[in-house]
């Protein structure tokens with residue numbers, strides 16, 4: 001397995017190497033040592049690689065990821081897996097703000113907590129946070145699923161569109177136009193599938209979660225809903 | 230009773246017919262007025278400046294014979310592949326969604342024929358516009374609609390949009406009637422709903438974060454593409470300085486005259502700075518940092534004629550960008566369809582309900598029948614013609630001022646017609662050596 005030591009190599013060289021791997025290259029498993037909080041590590045990957053990072057990463061680790069699996073053995077800075085398209089990103093520690101922001105596909109798993117704005121503007125990604133999420137999470141969330149095993153901070157799902165928010169613990173407050181919803185069979189199947197993919201099958205029960213989503217009152221401008229704007 | 234002399238009807242300056250009709254409209258609907266286009270009020274603008282031309286002490290160039298170059302390179306600070314434009318006029322970002330597919334294609338065709346770039350918008354990149362545009366700038370907006378790394382890699386440059394001159398501090402809005410199935414799918418939204426684009430970026434706040442965001446975009450694209458930062462004109466000195474500090478290759482500065490696809494009237498008319506007031510502090514910031522001409526400045530907002538282009542360049546911009554004028558060039562506000570504008574309660578000159586999607590010219594619409602009215606090949610040709618005229622006019626002025634390159638125009642070539650314009654543009658009041666506020 002190729003090992004890249006960021007004490008000796010720049011992030012720029014690392015990313016160029018990962019982007020430049022020929023299609024079908026058999027160097028698919030990479031280990032990154034000494035990340036020391038550097039930014040944009042493994043950003044823009046576009047191949048079915050597995051990249052393991054031995055320590056904490058800075059902003060935008062695995063940003064816009066496609067196809068790759070990125071394993072972070074540490075905490076992650078702002079915007080981990082932002083705008084992810086597909087693949088899988090796993091943070092073994094905590095994640096800072098805007099984890100999985102605008103993500104369009106793939107799965108982001110955070111073992112610890114995620115800070116404010118987790119899943120902001122999400123567009124199809126699935127996010128599983130085993131701890132709690134901070135304020136303004138899933139703000140303007142358009143599509144995809146956020147699964148929180150712990151609690152959620154203030155203004156969860158403000159101005160949400162069609163994303164589903166499953167929270168097992170307490171929610172401090174719901175944001176504009178976000179309401180609790182009855183969980184249908186379809187919702188339950190979706191939740192089970194994500195829990196399964198996150199490797200939590202048998203450990204958590206969908207029945208313990210509550211579902212939040214859009215009241216759809218802000219979908220058309222209406223002076224009678226002015227408090228929502 | 231003797232008849233007394235009648236007082237003639239006297240409308241109040243403040244409560245004029247517009248104010249009264251707007252109050253009635255607000256009372257009837259309970260919602261603010263939304264429209265497209267730029268500010269309609271009169272304010273100090275580029276028309277308040279004049280060129281001095283050559284004289285005893287300045288030597289002009291021969292029109293048509295002596296070369297007056299117009300090419301501009303954008304983004305040679307960090308990017309491995311800077312943008313080479315043949316003319317100092319680019320096409321501004323306008324979204325597919327706000328504009329029809331054929332309109333976007335026409336902009337690409339016209340820009341390509343003229344040797345310049347066009348720009349995506351709040352809604353992602355369409356394959357048609359990529360194909361039609363030799364040089365395409367891909368916008369990264371707060372909404373991130375349609376954002377994906379493949380398009381980022383397909384782009385020739387990347388533009389991070391912080392704001393627009395029409396609405397600095399505001400997000401976007403596209404009303405339900407324009408959210409067709411295709412527009413909805415590109416934005417990952419349900420069709421037919423009113424869509425609000427965020428006004429803040431989801432994954433960074435402030436200039437220190439922006440620096441890291443730019444680094445990420447460079448990493449994703451292997452440092453190949455120039456990265457522009459677009460700001461609405463509000464605090465141009467600091468915004469430009471901070472954009473430079475954050476690592477921008479190019480700063481795009483959009484004055485309050487600048488058009489929009491649709492936003493609140495109150496925003497369009499009352500927030501932001503006009504170009505005349507915004508360009509000099511922006512140039513000053515670049516000069517103070519030793520970055521003038523190293524980080525290029527592209528300005529936009531209300532550009533119509535070559536004279537406007539020349540004045541922006543003389544004030545220190547490296548290029549200009551046009552939105553509204555490009556739409557008119559491809560056929561918007563078409564007097565030949567006057568009856569149809571009247572049926573919409575307006576006329577071909579005033580028409581600004583671009584957000585409603587019923588554009589008789591088939592440009593600001595998603596209605597397939599209306600959109601089909603625009604022939605992208607013909608419309609692209611018209612845009613190329615118009616861009617050629619802008620360029621020829623700019624060269625005419627530059628030659629008259631004795632410049633062998635349009636970028637050699639300078640503030641020294643300009644005077645102002647009003648005290649306000651002199652103070653804002655930082656050039657002397659005509660016939661004097663007085664620059665209010667400086668001298």
Ligand SMILES: Cc1cc2nc3c(=O)[nH]c(=O)nc-3n(C[C@H](O)[C@H](O)[C@H](O)COP(=O)(O)O)c2cc1C
Pocket residue numbers: 266267321322323324327328349350351352368390392393394459483486487488489490529530531532550551552553554583593
């Ligand atoms: C129909 C239309 C759509 C626009 N869409 C966007 C957009 O998506 N993103 C953006 O940054 N600016 C957008 N703008 C603003 C233009 O990029 C540009 O700043 C402005 O049009 C310049 O002023 P002008 O129209 O007076 O030339 C839009 C403008 C118009 C007229």
